[in-house]
Amino acid sequence: MASIIRPSLLAQLRAAPLSRRVFSTRSLPTIGSCSNPSRRPAIRSHGEPASLAARSSILPHSVGFHATPARPILPPLPQRIQGTTNEAQPIVEHSATEGGYHWAFERIIAVTLVPLTVAPFAAGSMHPVIDAALCATIIIHSHIGFDAMITDYLPKKRVPKTRKLFEWGLRAGTLVVAVGLYEFETNDVGLTEAISRIWHA
Amino acid sequence: MLANRAVQTSMRRLAARQPGLMALGSQGKFAPPAIVALSQRRPVATERLSDSQAQNSILVNQRLKRPVAPHLSIYQPQITWYLSSAHRITGAILSGGFYIFGAAYLVAPLVGWHLESASLAAAVAAWPFAVKFAAKVFVSLPFTFHAYNGVRHLIWDTGSMMTNQKVIQSGWTVLGLTVASSLYLALM
Numbered sequence A: 001m002a003s004i005i006r007p008s009l010l011a012q013l014r015a016a017p018l019s020r021r022v023f024s025t026r027s028l029p030t031i032g033s034c035s036n037p038s039r040r041p042a043i044r045s046h047g048e049p050a051s052l053a054a055r056s057s058i059l060p061h062s063v064g065f066h067a068t069p070a071r072p073i074l075p076p077l078p079q080r081i082q083g084t085t086n087e088a089q090p091i092v093e094h095s096a097t098e099g100g101y102h103w104a105f106e107r108i109i110a111v112t113l114v115p116l117t118v119a120p121f122a123a124g125s126m127h128p129v130i131d132a133a134l135c136a137t138i139i140i141h142s143h144i145g146f147d148a149m150i151t152d153y154l155p156k157k158r159v160p161k162t163r164k165l166f167e168w169g170l171r172a173g174t175l176v177v178a179v180g181l182y183e184f185e186t187n188d189v190g191l192t193e194a195i196s197r198i199w200h201a
Numbered sequence B: 001m002l003a004n005r006a007v008q009t010s011m012r013r014l015a016a017r018q019p020g021l022m023a024l025g026s027q028g029k030f031a032p033p034a035i036v037a038l039s040q041r042r043p044v045a046t047e048r049l050s051d052s053q054a055q056n057s058i059l060v061n062q063r064l065k066r067p068v069a070p071h072l073s074i075y076q077p078q079i080t081w082y083l084s085s086a087h088r089i090t091g092a093i094l095s096g097g098f099y100i101f102g103a104a105y106l107v108a109p110l111v112g113w114h115l116e117s118a119s120l121a122a123a124v125a126a127w128p129f130a131v132k133f134a135a136k137v138f139v140s141l142p143f144t145f146h147a148y149n150g151v152r153h154l155i156w157d158t159g160s161m162m163t164n165q166k167v168i169q170s171g172w173t174v175l176g177l178t179v180a181s182s183l184y185l186a187l188m
Helices: A007-015 A051-055 A100-123 A128-153 A160-187 A191-199 B002-017 B023-027 B033-039 B051-055 B058-065 B079-111 B117-125 B129-158 B164-187
Strands: none
Touching (some): A100 A191, A100 B129, A128 A160, A128 B079, B079 B129
8 A cells, every 4th residue: 555655665564573663654764755843643544444454464453644633524525426528517597586686685784784773772762663674674684694604504416405494494483583573573662672771771 | 641541440450350361460470459459359348337326336435535635624714714704603693692582582472481671671680790791791792793894894895995904904903893892882
């Protein structure tokens, strides 16, 4: 394995007495290699095939030239080759709700939130209509934010069903929160007044 | 050129089928590779693997075991991506809390909770000052950070302040404003 890459290693293997030290990556002076200041001891991979050790009894537990731990962050996905080079590139379907209009709508909501959040607390009092508008804008802003997170972390090609589940779960959640905040606005003093009272309690 | 090629191919075929006719083949000195390729036929059988079969093959499983070069674990901490992740995380926390309150207010009568503003205000009033201050800081930090960084994003959407230096400056400005505003709001 490694001996193919480093013939000097193979030569040392034959010459030196067989011990665990021979297979360590720590102290093998190969031709042209400089001392590595951040040397790590060889880490045994859990997925190492046992056939290599079983084949020859002289080998200790297998070591390899691993510089990364056995559990990588975001491991590679199973590789699938779809189609051939002779097939045309699939055309992405157009959507009126995604794309440029969605982006502009998102920014409009974000810009609206800036004065809507500051004004009532600065002025001291709040008209219920503006308070309701603030609630609605916060809900829409939160929905767009969560939707962006779902789009980023649950790609359709990898987890199509989970993605659908979360998308519809988000829509249901937004609906529930909208109804709940409507009830809060109707039965109680309103969002800004409630925050003000709790803050200064 | 095409005529030469045609002659060449037909000569090869002739040599392959009837080597005795050609002076080369009859002397048995050597067989040019082109003739050998035509005269020897090696049947090779291929089999078609279905997609699920291919996935469980040894090669695919070995590919999964190959080491991955480190990426997230070695990326240099920079204000760009730290603040970007913080923007998303604070947004998720604030919206998540908002959603939880909205849903909880709706189910409160069914479960027996009291989530009206009057009861919440009375509950908070009973806390000691240190706890109240800590809770206010805990709420206002993500809120002010998300607000200021949101404004920074909107400035970027107009196209300005997008050089590396400006991004770093605006990032540190946002952090300073966040801390100052949080302390002011918590002490209010």
